[in-house]
Amino acid sequence: MSTSSETLQPEPATSRLDLKETEVGSVFVSNYPPYSFWSEDDVSNALNALNSQPNPENTVGLYLHIPFCRKRCKFCYFRVYTDKNASQIERYLDRLAKEIELYSELSSVKGRPLKFIYFGGGTPSYISAKHLKKLVSRVKAVLPWESAEEVTFECEPGTLSQSKLEAIREVGVSRLSLGVENFSDFILKENGRAHLSKEIFEVMPWIEVLDFDQLNIDLISGMVGETWESWKDNVKRTIDMQPDSVTIYQMELPYNTVYTKQLFEGNGEIHVPNWQTKREWHDYAFEELASAGYEISSAYTMVKDKRSCQFVYRDSVWHGTDMLGTGVASFGHMSNVHMQNVASWNDYLEALDSGQLPLSRAFPISKEERLVREMILQLKLGRIETDYFKKKFDVEITEEFSVPYEKLRQEGLLTFDRDKVELTRAGLLRVDQLLPEFYHTKYRDSRYT
Numbered sequence: 001m002s003t004s005s006e007t008l009q010p011e012p013a014t015s016r017l018d019l020k021e022t023e024v025g026s027v028f029v030s031n032y033p034p035y036s037f038w039s040e041d042d043v044s045n046a047l048n049a050l051n052s053q054p055n056p057e058n059t060v061g062l063y064l065h066i067p068f069c070r071k072r073c074k075f076c077y078f079r080v081y082t083d084k085n086a087s088q089i090e091r092y093l094d095r096l097a098k099e100i101e102l103y104s105e106l107s108s109v110k111g112r113p114l115k116f117i118y119f120g121g122g123t124p125s126y127i128s129a130k131h132l133k134k135l136v137s138r139v140k141a142v143l144p145w146e147s148a149e150e151v152t153f154e155c156e157p158g159t160l161s162q163s164k165l166e167a168i169r170e171v172g173v174s175r176l177s178l179g180v181e182n183f184s185d186f187i188l189k190e191n192g193r194a195h196l197s198k199e200i201f202e203v204m205p206w207i208e209v210l211d212f213d214q215l216n217i218d219l220i221s222g223m224v225g226e227t228w229e230s231w232k233d234n235v236k237r238t239i240d241m242q243p244d245s246v247t248i249y250q251m252e253l254p255y256n257t258v259y260t261k262q263l264f265e266g267n268g269e270i271h272v273p274n275w276q277t278k279r280e281w282h283d284y285a286f287e288e289l290a291s292a293g294y295e296i297s298s299a300y301t302m303v304k305d306k307r308s309c310q311f312v313y314r315d316s317v318w319h320g321t322d323m324l325g326t327g328v329a330s331f332g333h334m335s336n337v338h339m340q341n342v343a344s345w346n347d348y349l350e351a352l353d354s355g356q357l358p359l360s361r362a363f364p365i366s367k368e369e370r371l372v373r374e375m376i377l378q379l380k381l382g383r384i385e386t387d388y389f390k391k392k393f394d395v396e397i398t399e400e401f402s403v404p405y406e407k408l409r410q411e412g413l414l415t416f417d418r419d420k421v422e423l424t425r426a427g428l429l430r431v432d433q434l435l436p437e438f439y440h441t442k443y444r445d446s447r448y449t
């Protein structure tokens with residue numbers, strides 16, 4: 001997965017509650033206000049925030065973007081590179097470390113403990129053990145790495161070896177996230193994944209021996225070629241592996257993917273299951289996981305034990321943490337200002353060559369927007385406590401959002417009372433499609449990215 005949205009085309013941010021077929025356009029809500037409102041003119045606000053003292057009550061984390069993959073999946077719209085050689089990767093990682101060194105000197109960062117560290121991509125496990133160790137030692141030299149409660153590392157099975165996994169564990173990764181997506185070789189090949197099922201089975205014993213605090217397995221409901229039979233097999237095999245956490249995304253067809261280009265060029269038919277089918281598969285997986293003892297942790301994730309199986313990165317971001325977003329096209333946040341890095345390889349490297357932070361656009365977020373942002377992101381947990389918003393924003397959310405809450409209640413998607421707002425199972429399975437209901441009207445009919 002990746003944080004890059006640069007390659008996306010305009011798409012509506014309006015309610016998509018009535019979506020049936022999987023049409024072109026992304027519905028996944030990762031931030032608010034919509035990215036299309038962030039601007040270059042506000043980069044000065046981002047720099048001001050970075051150069052000022054932070055809110056001492058707020059936490060800060062570090063996101064490192066590793067934008068390399070062995071092969072581009074046909075459904076992928078992220079900014080990834082499949083053609084970089086070892087010396088280009090080394091140069092990128094050197095500039096990434098340099099970016100973190102620049103951040104470490106800023107007033108908003110200096111002396112603050114890190115709450116979490118997240119290696120995302122692309123495919124962080126694409127880089128060699130030697131490169132990883134070098135990068136981490138440079139980060140450790142300037143930031144308090146040891147304070148992090150969680151270090152997550154995204155992996156693609158076919159890029160792992162026993163010795164690379166040992167290096168990943170050795171540098172301090174606590175949460176390993178394995179992009180399995182599917183166990184059928186036919187489906188993996190059809191969707192352009194780089195790995196096959198045998199590579200998944202090969203890495204599991206190595207992972208088990210290394211005893212990471214948490215192993216997460218990612219699946220996608222609705223890949224091209226999926227059937228009820230193959231999906232049931234995916235769920236069974238996942239449960240057999242006994243990961244601590246299972247995350248399920250519903251397949252989309254964003255713009256600028258291999259599949260959407262094929263569609264626009266009239267180059268063969270692509271059948272992505274409709275939303276109802278994807279939700280039924282998602283629901284089936286949740287039911288089976290529940291029978292195996294897993295609990296719901298969010299609309300996407302089930303965990304073996306909710307108390308011991310935290311996801312610090314997700315929960316921090318959804319509760320308004322500050323975050324240094326490092327790497328090409330990464331997103332960050334500091335003291336109520338959203339910011340994003342340049343999305344071009346050359347621009348990123350050149351900015352750092354000249355000692356500049358590679359920021360490209362930003363958005364200072366108002367108190368009202370922070371409230372909406374946290375409310376919609378936390379709604380993805382399936383349940384929110386009204387008291388949290390009363391304390392943090394001095395707002396009764398059931399009054400503030402009474403109209404959309406009531407609308408969604410009448411549709412059987414949500415319930416609420418004085419203390420809490422809860423999604424029904426139907427609401428949980430389509431949460432991203434209902435969140436635009438809460439957007440300010442000025443953001444509703446505009447593109448999201």
Ligand code: SF4
Pocket residue numbers: 001002068069071072073075076077078080121122123156179
């Ligand atoms: S592994 Fe596939 S989906 Fe993930 S970032 Fe790489 S190309 Fe995209």
